[in-house]
Amino acid sequence: MKRRTFLGGAMAAAVAGRATGALAQQPPIKIGMSMPQTGGLAGGGKASLLGIEIWRDDINAKGGLLGRKVELIVYDDKSSASETPAIYSKLVDVDKVDLLFAPYATVPTAPIMPFVKQRGLLLMGNFSFQVNSKVGHDMWFNNAPWGPADSWASSFIDLAQKAGGKNMALLAADQEFAQNLALTARDVAKKRNLPVVFDQSYPPNTVEFASIIRALKATKPDIVYVASYPPDSAGILRAVNEIGIGDDVKVFGGGMVGLQFAAVMSNLGSLLNGVVNYNTWLPEQSMYHAGTKEFFEVYTKRAVEAKVDPLGYYLAPYGYATGQMIEAAVNATKSLDQKGLAKYLRENEHKTIVGPIVFAADGEWKESATVQAQFRGVVDKDVEQFRKPGKQVILYPDKLKTGTLISPFEAARK
Amino acid sequence: MNKRSHSIAFWAGVAVFLVAVLAMTQIVRNEYPFFAGYVILQFIALAVAWSILGGYAGYVNFGTNAFFGVGVYTAVSLFKATGAPLVVQIAVAGLIGMLLGFAVGLLTLRMRGIFFSIATIALAIIIETCVMNWRFVGGAAGIQLQRPPVMAPFDSYVKMLFFVQAVLAVIAVVISRYIQNSRIGRGLQALRDDELAAECTGVPTLKLKLVACMISGALISAAGAPAAMYLQYADPSSAFNLNYSVSALAMALIGGTAHWIGPVLGAILLGSTQQLLAVTISSEVNVLVLGIMLVLFVVGAPKGIIGLLRPRYRLRAGGKP
Numbered sequence: 001m002k003r004r005t006f007l008g009g010a011m012a013a014a015v016a017g018r019a020t021g022a023l024a025q026q027p028p029i030k031i032g033m034s035m036p037q038t039g040g041l042a043g044g045g046k047a048s049l050l051g052i053e054i055w056r057d058d059i060n061a062k063g064g065l066l067g068r069k070v071e072l073i074v075y076d077d078k079s080s081a082s083e084t085p086a087i088y089s090k091l092v093d094v095d096k097v098d099l100l101f102a103p104y105a106t107v108p109t110a111p112i113m114p115f116v117k118q119r120g121l122l123l124m125g126n127f128s129f130q131v132n133s134k135v136g137h138d139m140w141f142n143n144a145p146w147g148p149a150d151s152w153a154s155s156f157i158d159l160a161q162k163a164g165g166k167n168m169a170l171l172a173a174d175q176e177f178a179q180n181l182a183l184t185a186r187d188v189a190k191k192r193n194l195p196v197v198f199d200q201s202y203p204p205n206t207v208e209f210a211s212i213i214r215a216l217k218a219t220k221p222d223i224v225y226v227a228s229y230p231p232d233s234a235g236i237l238r239a240v241n242e243i244g245i246g247d248d249v250k251v252f253g254g255g256m257v258g259l260q261f262a263a264v265m266s267n268l269g270s271l272l273n274g275v276v277n278y279n280t281w282l283p284e285q286s287m288y289h290a291g292t293k294e295f296f297e298v299y300t301k302r303a304v305e306a307k308v309d310p311l312g313y314y315l316a317p318y319g320y321a322t323g324q325m326i327e328a329a330v331n332a333t334k335s336l337d338q339k340g341l342a343k344y345l346r347e348n349e350h351k352t353i354v355g356p357i358v359f360a361a362d363g364e365w366k367e368s369a370t371v372q373a374q375f376r377g378v379v380d381k382d383v384e385q386f387r388k389p390g391k392q393v394i395l396y397p398d399k400l401k402t403g404t405l406i407s408p409f410e411a412a413r414k
Numbered sequence: 415m416n417k418r419s420h421s422i423a424f425w426a427g428v429a430v431f432l433v434a435v436l437a438m439t440q441i442v443r444n445e446y447p448f449f450a451g452y453v454i455l456q457f458i459a460l461a462v463a464w465s466i467l468g469g470y471a472g473y474v475n476f477g478t479n480a481f482f483g484v485g486v487y488t489a490v491s492l493f494k495a496t497g498a499p500l501v502v503q504i505a506v507a508g509l510i511g512m513l514l515g516f517a518v519g520l521l522t523l524r525m526r527g528i529f530f531s532i533a534t535i536a537l538a539i540i541i542e543t544c545v546m547n548w549r550f551v552g553g554a555a556g557i558q559l560q561r562p563p564v565m566a567p568f569d570s571y572v573k574m575l576f577f578v579q580a581v582l583a584v585i586a587v588v589i590s591r592y593i594q595n596s597r598i599g600r601g602l603q604a605l606r607d608d609e610l611a612a613e614c615t616g617v618p619t620l621k622l623k624l625v626a627c628m629i630s631g632a633l634i635s636a637a638g639a640p641a642a643m644y645l646q647y648a649d650p651s652s653a654f655n656l657n658y659s660v661s662a663l664a665m666a667l668i669g670g671t672a673h674w675i676g677p678v679l680g681a682i683l684l685g686s687t688q689q690l691l692a693v694t695i696s697s698e699v700n701v702l703v704l705g706i707m708l709v710l711f712v713v714g715a716p717k718g719i720i721g722l723l724r725p726r727y728r729l730r731a732g733g734k735p
Contacts, residue, residue: 038700075693076700081556081645081652083692086449089572090693093446110558110647134558174546176649179555201554203543204651 028071029064029336031056031326032097034087036104039079043261044315045104046308048126049074051319052101054298059323065330073097077108088112092119098336101322102126102142104315107176113137122338122345124322125363127315129180132363139342140363143322145280145354147368152255152278153185153225155372155396157194159276160223160251163407169198169221171212171228171236172255178227181255185225197221206232209239220248224409230258237271249409253277254372260314262383269380274412276374276405281313281354282392284373286400292353295320311386321352372396374405374412424591428584435580439573448576452644454685455579456637460658461665461677462586463633467626468663469671470599472606473522477534478662480541481511481631483654485638490551490648493559500578504639511635512628519627523620526609542654556649559642575640582640586633590674593629602626634662661688664704668711670718679719 033052036045056070064070073095077083084103091097100116102109102125109128116123117137125131125142130149132140146152157168168189172182182201189196197219202212213236216224224245228236233256245252253275258264260279265272281287299312309316328351329344330336350357360366373392378385385391393403406412439448460478467473488510489503498506521533546554561571568574593599601622604612613619642648661684669680684707691700715722 080655081647081649082641082655085645086446086453086689087693089446089449093444107556107649107652110556111645113558114561114646131558134560174554175651176555179553183555201547
């Protein structure tokens with residue numbers, strides 16, 4: 001799809017009256033990427049792209065990078081793995097971009113990993129999950145707060161065990177991301193000798209969960225770990241609301257995709273109360289850093305025209321932060337040399353609007369900053385409530401904690 | 415031209431095409447044409463293969479994605495288990511596609527028209543669900559693969575895959591052309607027009623349908639097999655994407671199904687347009703193009719491009735001259 005031009009950014013620079021002469025003379029720095037803008041991942045892809053575009057406009061208003069304007073070249077990968085190899089070849093071989101960003105999510109990113117490794121190119125990741133574990137590319141930097149592969153499940157299970165959980169039920173969608181989460185949850189449970197009393201996967205597009213929830217309830221689990229996709233997350237919570245889940249359950253949730261998006265959250269409303277679920281950014285005091293507030297002020301306005309998620313907590317600030325890291329690396333090394341940039345990114349801590357970022361040797365965040373938060377006091381049909389602190393109390397990690405767990409789940413739902 | 419000179423022209427064309435493709439892999443350094451060209455050649459093979467059953471016999475198969483996915487996962491499982499070379503992956507994928515085609519052919523004993531089409535969609539869903547639960551090939555989470563070293567005379571794996579896919583497209587075209595000009599093709603056309611009448615006049619309809627299903631299935635699965643190495647990644651939702659079915663069908667219909675050249679023209683036109691739109695104008699428009707072109711052709715040129723170019727094919731396709 002779109003080849004985005006940068007009139008907006010150039011005009012902002014002209015208004016600011018800074019270094020416009022230099023900007024006009026030199027060719028722009030081209031950053032290429034594909035982004036899911038149609039298909040299943042489009043909602044996330046568009047929000048992520050808006051975050052990157054806000055960074056581009058900010059950097060161009062400041063005079064660009066190395067005195068050159070920044071231009072994004074973006075194509076739609078239709079959320080599919082089969083589209084990205086040709087797109088990235090076009091970006092590198094025809095468009096001759098200076099830098100590459102990865103598309104949002106694992107599926108479109110996985111096929112380009114061997115390509116960038118073979119060509120020796122720097123690639124900034126965008127919320128993939130363990131795509132570099134087999135490829136081993138040393139110029140890959142995944143901007144997602146996952147951290148080590150098992151930290152996701154272990155944070156949730158930690159909370160649950162502290163609340164007295166002695167066994168676990170596992171319910172996962174038969175889809176890529178959910179299965180990855182389920183896999184790590186099983187591993188963590190095994191390491192801790194935590195019996196898994198229920199372990200079931202359901203096919204994508206399942207809408208009726210009453211029978212599955214009844215079967216799960218019958219096993220009387222203490223911990224219920226759910227790895228689901230947006231439509232199923234809603235279906236599961238509706239079934240739990242109708243049937244109940246039993247008084248034994250200490251903690252419910254973990255890996256439910258969709259509960260980060262404004263449309264799903266406002267649709268479910270009070271059904272969310274009590275659920276403990278992962279997230280990447282929340283409007284809690286501990287999550288604000290230099291520039292975060294200003295970013296969301298701009299995002300909130302632009303999200304309306306761009307028709308993307310009005311809250312944009314999940315992906316958009318990370319898109320902006322990816323730009324910030326590139327900005328810091330280019331300014332520090334004073335060049336676009338991919339190896340030099342990779343070295344800088346690997347060896348330094350990066351200050352961004354989502355907090356400080358340090359990369360491990362495998363290109364993932366060194367420490368997990370995926371939060372586990374509990375929904376509290378949510379009412380029906382009100383998106384604006386989610387902008388206020390206290391609706392999703394952060395329980396993990398400790399450094400970001402803003403409250404303590406209410407358990408058991410049935411008590412927390414009230 | 416008489417039949418013999420037609421044949422000479424065809425084989426000369428095939429030879430020139432393959433030599434040109436091979437020369438291109440040796441001369442062109444920019445890799446993008448090979449990435450994009452691979453996809454177009456893949457669609458040529460799929461559309462031609464689809465047309466053997468869907469065009470000649472009139473049995474509309476919506477399960478192209480099932481055969482394609484079977485090809486991809488045959489290659490994945492073979493490569494993971496034994497490190498089999500590409501040519502073995504393709505050959506075995508073709509064989510398994512043929513067996514699957516045999517099973518689909520048996521369905522035609524009881525199902526015709528829309529019922530057969532629905533059954534093929536169900537087949538795709540069943541196979542995809544099985545693969546999703548097959549942990550050896552990564553299940554729903556997908557699997558990453560590392561390509562083996564490339565073979566001479568190619569200097570990159572993508573160039574080699576481009577050539578391999580060109581060979582597969584040529585094989586599909588050669589087989590399709592042979593069927594069209596043989597007793598099988600005439601039998602298939604007879605059963606498409608009126609299966610009962612064909613049966614009564616001694617056309618072995620079941621045998622012909624089975625042959626068409628097996629050949630079509632084998633070619634689709636074989637065309638899908640190199641996709642595993644092209645992407646170096648496989649996941650069920652991409653491998654069994656309904657887009658393969660819709661595109662193969664649309665390409666064959668737009669090109670015209672009465673002659674083997676129809677699906678080739680349709681695949682080149684639609685495949686190139688899709689590749690071009692993906693990197694030029696907006697994504698939403700890209701998605702619309704297939705639908706709009708299909709509607710335009712159904713209304714304006716029901717016999718496809720070849721129907722527009724050569725009126726005599728309208729007769730062969732069952733229409734009025």
